[in-house]
Amino acid sequence: MSTDAVTMDKIVSLSKRRGFVFPSSEIYGGLGSSYDYGHYGVLLKDNVKARWLEAMVRERDDIVALDSSIILHPEVWKASGHVAGFSDPLVDCRTCKQRFRADHLADPEHQELRCGKRPSKRPGETPDCDLTEPRNFNLMFQTRVGAVEETGVDVYLRPETAQGIFINFKNVAQIARRKPPFGIAQVGKAFRNEITPGNFIFRTLEFEQMEMEFFVPPDEADEWYRYWVDERFRWHLRYGVRESHLRVRPHEADELSHYSSGTSDIEYLFPIGWSELEGIANRGNFDLTQHAEHSRQKLEWKDPQTGKGYLPHVIEPAAGVGRAMLALLCEAYDEDEIGGEKRTVLRLHPTMAPIKVAVLPLLRKDGHPEKAREVYLELRKRMSAEYDEGGNIGKRYRRQDEIGTPYAVTIDHQTLEDGTVTVRDRDSLSQERLPVQGLVDELEARVTNRT
Amino acid sequence: MSTDAVTMDKIVSLSKRRGFVFPSSEIYGGLGSSYDYGHYGVLLKDNVKARWLEAMVRERDDIVALDSSIILHPEVWKASGHVAGFSDPLVDCRTCKQRFRADHLADPEHQELRCGKRPSKRPGETPDCDLTEPRNFNLMFQTRVGAVEETGVDVYLRPETAQGIFINFKNVAQIARRKPPFGIAQVGKAFRNEITPGNFIFRTLEFEQMEMEFFVPPDEADEWYRYWVDERFRWHLRYGVRESHLRVRPHEADELSHYSSGTSDIEYLFPIGWSELEGIANRGNFDLTQHAEHSRQKLEWKDPQTGKGYLPHVIEPAAGVGRAMLALLCEAYDEDEIGGEKRTVLRLHPTMAPIKVAVLPLLRKDGHPEKAREVYLELRKRMSAEYDEGGNIGKRYRRQDEIGTPYAVTIDHQTLEDGTVTVRDRDSLSQERLPVQGLVDELEARVTNRT
Numbered sequence: 081m082s083t084d085a086v087t088m089d090k091i092v093s094l095s096k097r098r099g100f101v102f103p104s105s106e107i108y109g110g111l112g113s114s115y116d117y118g119h120y121g122v123l124l125k126d127n128v129k130a131r132w133l134e135a136m137v138r139e140r141d142d143i144v145a146l147d148s149s150i151i152l153h154p155e156v157w158k159a160s161g162h163v164a165g166f167s168d169p170l171v172d173c174r175t176c177k178q179r180f181r182a183d184h185l186a187d188p189e190h191q192e193l194r195c196g197k198r199p200s201k202r203p204g205e206t207p208d209c210d211l212t213e214p215r216n217f218n219l220m221f222q223t224r225v226g227a228v229e230e231t232g233v234d235v236y237l238r239p240e241t242a243q244g245i246f247i248n249f250k251n252v253a254q255i256a257r258r259k260p261p262f263g264i265a266q267v268g269k270a271f272r273n274e275i276t277p278g279n280f281i282f283r284t285l286e287f288e289q290m291e292m293e294f295f296v297p298p299d300e301a302d303e304w305y306r307y308w309v310d311e312r313f314r315w316h317l318r319y320g321v322r323e324s325h326l327r328v329r330p331h332e333a334d335e336l337s338h339y340s341s342g343t344s345d346i347e348y349l350f351p352i353g354w355s356e357l358e359g360i361a362n363r364g365n366f367d368l369t370q371h372a373e374h375s376r377q378k379l380e381w382k383d384p385q386t387g388k389g390y391l392p393h394v395i396e397p398a399a400g401v402g403r404a405m406l407a408l409l410c411e412a413y414d415e416d417e418i419g420g421e422k423r424t425v426l427r428l429h430p431t432m433a434p435i436k437v438a439v440l441p442l443l444r445k446d447g448h449p450e451k452a453r454e455v456y457l458e459l460r461k462r463m464s465a466e467y468d469e470g471g472n473i474g475k476r477y478r479r480q481d482e483i484g485t486p487y488a489v490t491i492d493h494q495t496l497e498d499g500t501v502t503v504r505d506r507d508s509l510s511q512e513r514l515p516v517q518g519l520v521d522e523l524e525a526r527v528t529n530r531t
Numbered sequence: 532m533s534t535d536a537v538t539m540d541k542i543v544s545l546s547k548r549r550g551f552v553f554p555s556s557e558i559y560g561g562l563g564s565s566y567d568y569g570h571y572g573v574l575l576k577d578n579v580k581a582r583w584l585e586a587m588v589r590e591r592d593d594i595v596a597l598d599s600s601i602i603l604h605p606e607v608w609k610a611s612g613h614v615a616g617f618s619d620p621l622v623d624c625r626t627c628k629q630r631f632r633a634d635h636l637a638d639p640e641h642q643e644l645r646c647g648k649r650p651s652k653r654p655g656e657t658p659d660c661d662l663t664e665p666r667n668f669n670l671m672f673q674t675r676v677g678a679v680e681e682t683g684v685d686v687y688l689r690p691e692t693a694q695g696i697f698i699n700f701k702n703v704a705q706i707a708r709r710k711p712p713f714g715i716a717q718v719g720k721a722f723r724n725e726i727t728p729g730n731f732i733f734r735t736l737e738f739e740q741m742e743m744e745f746f747v748p749p750d751e752a753d754e755w756y757r758y759w760v761d762e763r764f765r766w767h768l769r770y771g772v773r774e775s776h777l778r779v780r781p782h783e784a785d786e787l788s789h790y791s792s793g794t795s796d797i798e799y800l801f802p803i804g805w806s807e808l809e810g811i812a813n814r815g816n817f818d819l820t821q822h823a824e825h826s827r828q829k830l831e832w833k834d835p836q837t838g839k840g841y842l843p844h845v846i847e848p849a850a851g852v853g854r855a856m857l858a859l860l861c862e863a864y865d866e867d868e869i870g871g872e873k874r875t876v877l878r879l880h881p882t883m884a885p886i887k888v889a890v891l892p893l894l895r896k897d898g899h900p901e902k903a904r905e906v907y908l909e910l911r912k913r914m915s916a917e918y919d920e921g922g923n924i925g926k927r928y929r930r931q932d933e934i935g936t937p938y939a940v941t942i943d944h945q946t947l948e949d950g951t952v953t954v955r956d957r958d959s960l961s962q963e964r965l966p967v968q969g970l971v972d973e974l975e976a977r978v979t980n981r982t
Contacts, residue, residue, distance in 0.1 A: 099595075099706035105604035107698050107826040111676070111686075114602065116699055119595035119707055138915060144550075144570035149737055150720065151565065153556035223674045223688065225562070225724060225736060235562075237674065237688075247558050248567055255550035256570055257921075269601065269720065273676060285676060286600055375558040464589060470708075 085415045088351045092280050094424065095409070098483055100124065101281060113277035113284050120483050121405075123434035123464060125288075128404050129267050131431060132290045135315055136265040143263035143292060144256050148244025150269060151235050157220065159374035160243045160367065162236070167216035168275050173209030181275050182214035219272045237271035242396060244268075245293045246367040249392075250379050253295075260381055260392045261304060263294040267401070279352055281402040288401035295381070295392035298365070302342070304395045305362040309344050312360055312397045316346065316404075320429035321411050325349040326357075339366030348407045357407055358399035365391040408432055412484060418509065421474075426484030427507055430527040436463040437523055438480045442492040444469050452491040455501065455516055459489070462520050463527065481506055487523055536866045539802045543731050545875065546860070549934050551575065552732060564728035564735050571934050572856075574885030574915060576739075579855050580718050582882060583741045586766055587716040594714035594743060595707050599695025601720060602686050608671065610825035611694045611818065613687070618667035619726050624660030632726050633665035670723045688722035693847060695719075696744045697818040700843075701830050704746075711832055711843045712755060714745035718852070730803055732853040739852035746832070746843035749816070753793070755846045756813040760795050763811060763848045767797065767855075771880035772862050776800040777808075790817030799858045808858055809850035816842040859883055863935060869960065872925075877935030878958055881978040887914040888974055889931045893943040895920050903942040906952065906967055910940070913971050914978060932957055938974055 095101040099118030105111045117125055137145050157163045169182035220239050226232035238244065245264045252264055267290045277283045296304045309328055316326055331343040341362050348357040368391045372379040380389035412426040430436060439456035441448030449469055456467040466485070468476050473490065480488050490502040500513045503523075514522060546552040550569030556562045568576055588596050608614045620633040671690050677683035689695065696715045703715055718741045728734045747755045760779055767777055782794040792813050799808040819842045823830040831840035863877040881887060890907035892899030900920055907918040917936070919927050924941065931939050941953040951964045954974075965973060 097706070099703065102699075102702055102706075104600045105607060105698060106702065107822065107828045107830075108604040108606045111600075111602070111604045111684075114600050116600060116695065117598040118699075118703060119597070122596035122598045125598065138911065141918065145573035146570070147568040147573045147576065149555045149562075149565050149567060151562070151722075151737055153559040153562045155559045156556060221674045221676075223672045225672075233562075244567065247556060248553075248569075251553055251557065252550065252569060255548070255553075271602075286602055371558065377558045379558075460589065467592065 086351055086410050086413045088280060091351070091406070091409050091413060094413070094426075094482065095121070095280075100409070100483075113274070114286065115281055115284060120434040124408070124428075124432060125401055125405055127432045127434070128401055128408070129288075129290065131319060132315075132399070132404075133265065133267065135318075136263070136290075136292050142258075142261060143265050143294070144252060144258065146245055146248060146252065146264050146266045147268060148241070148248060148266065150238050150271075151223075151225065152238060152244060152247070154233060154235050155374055156243050156247055156371075157236050159370040160246075161370070162220060162239060162243075163218070166220060166239060167218045169214035170217045170275065171211045171214050173211055175210045178209065179275070180209075180211075184276070185211075217275070219274065221271045221273050239272050240270050240398070241266045241268045241289045241291045242293060242398065243367070245291065246371055246394075247375075249293075249295065249368060250377070253381060259384075261294060261296040261300060263292050265290075265292040267291075279350075281406050282350065282352070282355065284402060289398060290401060290404075291396065291398045293363075294395040294397075296395060298390065298393045301362055301364070301393040301395065305342055305360065308395050308397050309346075309360045312358060312399070313346055316348075316357070316407070319408065319432055320427070321348065321407060325411060327354065329354075337361070337363075339364050348403075348410075350407065350410060357403055358397060360395065360397045363394040363396055365393050367394060368392065423478060423481055425481040425506065428484035428486075430486040433484045433486055434464065435466045435480070435483060435485045436527050437487045437489055438466045438468055438476070438485050439489045439491070440467075440473060440476050441469050442473060442490055446493065447496055448491050448493075451495055455489060455491060455519070459520055459523070462524055477504065486527065489519070537802055537861050537864045539731060542802070542857070542860050542864060545864070545877075545933065546572070546731075551860070551934075564725070565737065566732055566735060571885040575859070575879075575883060576852055576856055578883045578885070579852055579859070580739075580741065582770060583766075583850070583855075584716065584718065586769075587714070587741075587743050593709075593712060594716050594745075595703060595709070597696055597699060597703065597715050597717045598719060599692070599699060599717065601689050601722075602674075602676065603689060603695060603698070605684060605686050606825055607694050607698055607822075608687050608690075610821040611697075612821070613671060613690060613694075614669070617671060617690060618669045620665035621668045621726065622662045622665050624662055626661045629660065630726070631660075631662075635727070636662075668726070670725065672722045672724050690723050691721050691849070692717045692719045692740045692742045693744060693849065694818070696742065697822055697845075698826075700744075700746065700819060701828070704832065710835075712745060712747040712751060714743050716741075716743040718742075730801075732857050733801065733803070733806065735853060740849060741852060741855075742847065742849045744814075745846040745848075747846060749841065749844045752813055752815070752844035752846065756793055756811065759846050759848050760797075760811045763809060763850070764797055767799075767808065767858070770859065770883055771878070772799065772858060776862060778805065780805075788812070788814075790815050799854075799861075801858065801861060808854055809848060811846065811848045814845040814847055816844050818845060819843065874929060874932055876932040876957065879935035879937070881937040884935045884937055885915065886917045886931070886934060886936045887978050888938045888940055889917045889919055889927070889936050890940045890942070891918075891924060891927050892920050893924060893941055897944065898947055899942050899944075902946055906940060906942060906970070910971055910974065913975055928955065937978065940970070 100121035101115050101117055103110045104114035104116045137143050170179050171182050172179050221237040224232050225235050245266055270289050271286050277285055327347050329345045329347050336343055343361040345356045346358050347354045368379045381392050382389045412428040414425050414427055416423050437459055439452050441452035459465040486506045488504040495501050499516050503512045503514050551572035552566050552568055554561045555565035555567045588594050621630050622633045623630050672688040675683050676686050696717055721740050722737050728736055778798050780796045780798050794812040796807045797809050798805045819830045832843050833840040863879040865876050865878055867874050888910055890903050892903035910916040937957045939955040946952050950967050952967055954963045954965050
């Protein structure tokens with residue numbers, strides 16, 4: 081398994097070719113850094129979200145789910161600090177009118193910076209722009225609710241799902257009869273008017289987050305912070321990311337948000353280098369304090385034992401669905417050779433694979449298709465399955481390998497005689513004969529238990 | 532089962548009380564007609580979406596999934612007609628500055644219309660506003676992408692998911708190797724700046740749609756239109772909506788969109804009366820024609836047999852997740868008496884129920900909790916389960932009834948002796964003793980197969 085085979089170009093190309101992800105609004109020339117997810121992309125993305133929710137909510141007693149609105153009361157973003165502070169410093173060129181991120185000017189990654197109005201005559205000449213002082217540009221998308229000018233209100237598309245959780249903390253604690261430590265988990269879209277989105281689905285204007293806010297007694301915050309860094313690290317390992325491709329990078333003091341006493345990124349070795357896969361932050365009681373002040377509501381948790389109220393501290397593991405999916409694609413991508421022929425294969429963890437099993441009649445005659453359809457219809461009841469009778473069997477295996485299908489079931493003349501099928505394993509390439517009777521249970525067990 | 536017990540107030544109250552749905556941004560005084568979904572609400576809503584996707588994608592060979600962006604290229608909405616025509620006619624009162632929908636002026640439902648600046652002195656007096664001529668107000672939310680004035684672009688939040696499907700038709704047909712008839716299904720958020728949202732989650736500014744566009748040869752359109760009306764009607768029956776509460780209402784000629792040769796609403800008898808649950812429209816080739824024109828791309832499907840190209844016609848079943856969920860809640864809501872005590876119960880179809888099984892130790896001692904936890908941990912691996920040891924057993928049953936949990940497993944002293952548990956059925960109230968061994972298989976079968 082040669083990981084150096086992976087490049088972003090190959091991932092982008094495979095994603096487009098097999099319909100995982102393609103540029104959005106393509107027939108209109110696209111809309112920068114915006115992507116649509118095709119069939120296999122939706123299935124893979126849904127699996128990522130389902131496994132996250134499973135680990136966060138279903139397999140635990142101390143976390144509940146929430147789905148708050150994208151458009152919240154505008155006061156929420158004043159309280160959270162986003163209206164005042166969620167901005168990038170931008171500079172303009174007085175000559176060419178282009179705008180740049182001030183912090184990119186000195187960055188060797190952004191060498192392409194040059195004045196658009198003064199084209200370089202000779203190769204190597206890089207005329208500088210005539211730049212203004214940096215100004216702050218808010219990253220939140222703004223829109224307006226209400227038809228009437230007088231009663232309408234300016235609102236924002238949420239730049240993170242987290243605040244929807246904080247403003248519902250009191251409601252949820254009461255209704256769900258919870259006491260700290262407990263968490264609220266949410267999966268949903270967020271929007272950021274990024275100046276420099278890019279690297280495929282790594283950074284996009286519109287993206288899905290998986291965030292969980294874990295509310296704890298203040299003196300337990302450090303312990304829970306360490307717990308969640310470990311727990312989230314293990315989640316990625318559980319679904320097949322190699323430990324050598326993952327690392328925890330604690331933020332330096334000067335990187336930390338002013339309210340955070342500790343933040344760590346879980347980084348993945350993407351083809352673009354080590355980059356943030358998700359972040360775990362100890363947010364203290366900053367958010368609840370802010371919302372209590374701005375809403376003038378008591379958001380304290382009252383300890384029934386001591387009778388004393390306190391604002392819980394919050395540990396937040398925040399992950400991006402697109403990044404998790406991109407990491408899984410990079411991790412799974414491989415090229416090898418079978419019988420002298422090059423093969424592209426996605427070695428996805430079976431529970432993540434869009435399709436769990438392909439059912440293939442060996443021939444398009446002799447009763448193979450009929451029997452194969454019968455087997456397929458049974459399997460489909462319990463797992464995501466695909467039936468394919470087009471092209472020779474090798475070609476059909478290759479198609480399934482490319483989308484990461486862990487098992488292929490082939491129906492041949494022997495199936496009609498003794499009721500057995502061939503089960504081909506994507507990775508070991510082993511071919512096993514198994515009875516149709518009990519096949520669905522067997523495959524379900526393999527998909528679920530495989531590590 | 533007395534259906535007249537259901538009122539919108541009771542549904543709203545139960546939803547708030549048990550954390551299915553509550554007003555959004557509540558600590559800031561709310562944001563009109565905006566709702567957040569709590570734990571059970573998320574689980575119920577996820578089940579609705581999963582069952583829809585199951586019926587639309589997983590159980591079929593002819594439909595694939597898609598997840599397109601909320602922010603699409605603005606040209607999409609010019610082509611679709613939304614920029615020019617997706618608007619409500621509004622009138623203003625010159626005196627009180629209020630704004631009203633022109634088509635509501637004559638509507639007896641909107642009798643509250645009165646001038647806010649001329650308060651009625653005597654009961655029964657309804658002074659009229661001094662109204663302007665109607666003007667059109669576009670229902671799309673607008674925002675702006677890009678930091679730079681010169682290169683920034685005005686965009687819209689999609690008012691429907693459908694257009695994201697049309698613009699990807701060609702891509703998907705090629706990549707997924709599909710030929711008409713085939714469909715593309717999508718679940719996702721849409722946004723409409725409604726003048727008169729309301730009736731709880733029936734009509735909200737931000738909502739989730741489940742839309743499928745089925746592309747067919749033109750001469751098969753009528754047949755497929757009838758097929759999808761039937762198919763969608765049956766889907767609602769499948770998940771427990773009574774046939775007497777559902778009806779198909781074909782649109783009158785004057786209601787039809789100019790491009791549609793047929794549209795039917797599936798209506799549900801909500802507490803507010805018969806109202807649209809979902810719509811099935813024969814859209815002809817209007818959308819593909821428009822996008823082909825505006826994008827100057829060939830969107831024709833080329834028939835490999837005849838060699839002739841044609842624009843497929845489209846049948847669209849479009850449902851709202853919130854409405855489907857509201858209908859299920861209304862349909863399931865019931866009040867009865869057990870032993871002289873009033874009970875509120877949600878008779879949800881088991882596959883829709885947020886929690887499938889509650890595990891309850893009879894006593895909080897004598898080893899009951901330990902054994903109950905053991906059983907709970909086993910069940911949780913395969914279905915959404917809840918453990919509850921708080922309060923007497925009757926109270927705990929009531930709590931589960933109220934959120935629609937179909938089965939409650941009680942662990943008592945006999946469990947410790949012979950390894951059997953009591954399984955209580957939410958609807959029949961029967962209590963059956965079943966062995967712990969095999970319990971998860973048994974319950975899974977009941978949840979899946981129950982009609």
